[in-house]
Amino acid sequence: MCYFEQTRWSCGYWKWGNFRQQCNKEYRTGETCGLKLVYDTSYQASQCKICDQISKKDRRVRKLSDDIMRWQREGNRRATIEKTQRDILEIQDQMHDLWKGHEEKIRSI
Structure with a gap:
């Protein structure tokens, strides 16, 4: 359950962004647990x-x-x-x- 940024366009298309925060299940530095959660969503008014x-x-x-x-x-x-x-x-x-x-x-x- 590591947290990532997300970009979402007006058409509904989205993509994962940069890694933001490590969850408490993963103890190794620089590693992620594999489960992606949204930390913050940036909305784009344009089309993808x-x-x-x-x-x-x-x-x-x-x-x-x-x-x-x-x-x-x-x-x-x-x-x-x-x-x-x-x-x-x-x-x-x-x-x-x-x-x-x-x-x-x-x-x-």
């Missing part, structure tokens, strides 16, 4: 790194979708459209993986 990455990928998908619509109006760009659609699916898979990890971390505490 994962939310920033997800929003960047979302903007990229929207731009690629707009490009596809423009190319369809112009015509004669079938190969480019197909490649861009594959890129969109790949980016959406990455976004899904990021979001899944984000949700797991939020539920873990």
Whole structure:
């Protein structure tokens, strides 16, 4: 039951910070007992790194979708459209993986 700082963002994501206080169960200097308790929580009003990455990928998908619509109006760009659609699916898979990890971390505490 050693105490650590914690950082929590507005989206609910959190991470452990620095070691703050040793509990009375651990007698060795510099060692921790393995059980982490929150000493103090610092709240950040901004989004976490994962939310920033997800929003960047979302903007990229929207731009690629707009490009596809423009190319369809112009015509004669079938190969480019197909490649861009594959890129969109790949980016959406990455976004899904990021979001899944984000949700797991939020539920873990």
